[in-house]
Ligand SMILES: [Fe+2]
C-alpha cells in the first residue's frame with residue numbers, strides 16, 4: 001500500500017522508546033482554527049514550537065494554506081485538562097430521556113411547539 | 114481492579130469500538146500490537162511525505178514557467194504540511210517527534226521506496242503528480258476510514274489537498290502530450306519509468322503480505338494491497354490513453370467479463386531490493402535529509418535561546 005513499507009524478509013522491526021526526550025525539546029502546542037466568523041475555533045492538530053509567537057506563525061503555515069481560517073489559537077498541550085473518558089462519566093444521561101424534546105408526545109392540533 | 118480484569122475490560126471495549134466501526138482515540142486502552150502497528154504505519158507515512166519533497170524540490174529552479182514554479186513550490190509545501198499532520202498524529206500514541214526523526218535518519222524506519230527513483234526530466238514532475246500522488250490518493254481516500262481517530266482525521270485533511278497534486282501533474286502531462294514530438298517523447302518516457310514503481314507503491318500481493326490480515330481485522334487497513342492497486346489501474350489506464358500515451362506493459366488487457374484492466378507481472382525482485390536499501394537513491398535521500406537537519410541546528414538552538422530569554426523578561430501585560 002502506498003507510503004506503507006512492508007517488512008522485508010529477514011528485517012527485524014525496531015523498538016520504540018515511549019516518552020523519549022528530544023534533542024531540542026520544543027514544547028508541543030495544540031492548534032485551533034476558526035474557519036470563518038460566527039464559528040467556534042476547532043481543534044485541527046498540533047505542532048512543536050519554541051514559543052507562542054512561533055507556534056502561531058507555524059500554525060498559519062501548517063494548517064491554513066488555503067484560507068481554512070480567519071483566526072488561530074495555540075495552547076500548550078500540557079495545559080489541556082482532559083476528562084476521564086470512562087463510561088461512568090457520561091452514562092447517567094442515557095437514563096434521562098425526558099431531557100430531550102422528542103420524549104413528549106404532543107397532539108398535531110397543537111401546532112408548532 | 115487488578116491488572117487482568119483491566120486488560121479484559123480494555124480488550125472488550127476495544128473490540129466493541131472496532132466492531133461498531135467507531136474510532137479508537139489516543140487515551141483508549143488498545144492492544145500493544147495495535148499501538149505498534151499504527152505507530153509504524155503513520156511514522157512511515159510521515160517520513161514518506163517528508164522525503165517525498167526531495168525529487169520535486171530539485172526541479173523548482175528548473176520549472177519551465179513562473180506559474181509552474183509557483184505550483185511546484187505550493188505542492189512541496191503541502192507535502193511538508195502532510196508530514197506535520199502525520200507526525201502530530203503519531204505523537205498522540207506517546208512517541209516523541211525527535212525519536213521518529215531519529216529512526217528515519219538511522220535507517221531504522223523506512224519511507225516509501227517510490228522516492229528512491231530519480232526524477233530525470235521535467236515530464237517526471239507530471240508523472241509524479243499524476244501517478245505517485247494519484248496512487249497515494251487511492252490509498253489515502255480509503256484510509257480516511259481507518260480505525261485510529263487521529264490518523265483518520267489527518268487523512269481527511271490530506272485528501273482535501275491531494276487532488277490538486279494529481280491534477281497539476283496531469284496538467285503537465287497534457288501540455289507535453291499536446292506539444293512537439295520531443296515533448297511527447299518526454300511524456301511517454303516519464304510514464305514508462307514511473308508506471309511500474311507506482312504500481313509497486315501498493316505493496317506485495319495480498320498472498321505475500323504478512324500483516325494484511327491483522328491490519329484488516331483491526332480496521333487499520335480497509336482494503337487490501339491488490340484491491341487498492343486494481344482501483345488505481347482502472348482509473349489510470351484510460352487517463353494514459355486520453356493523453357495518447359502507451360502503458361509500458363505488453364500484457365495489459367481489458368477483461369470484458371470483470372470490467373477490470375489486467376496487468377502483467379510486477380518485478381518483485383526490484384521491489385524488495387529497493388525496500389532493503391539497494392535503491393539508487395536510498396543513501397542520497399537520507400544523507401540529504403540528515404544534512405538539512407544538521408544545518409538547521411543553529412536555527413533550533415537560536416529559537417530555544419530566544420524563547421528562554423523572552424521568558425525571563427518581566428511580563429509586559431502585568
Ligand atoms: Fe502528501
Ligand SMILES: [Fe+2]
Nearest residue numbers: 192246275278
Ligand atoms: Fe501529494
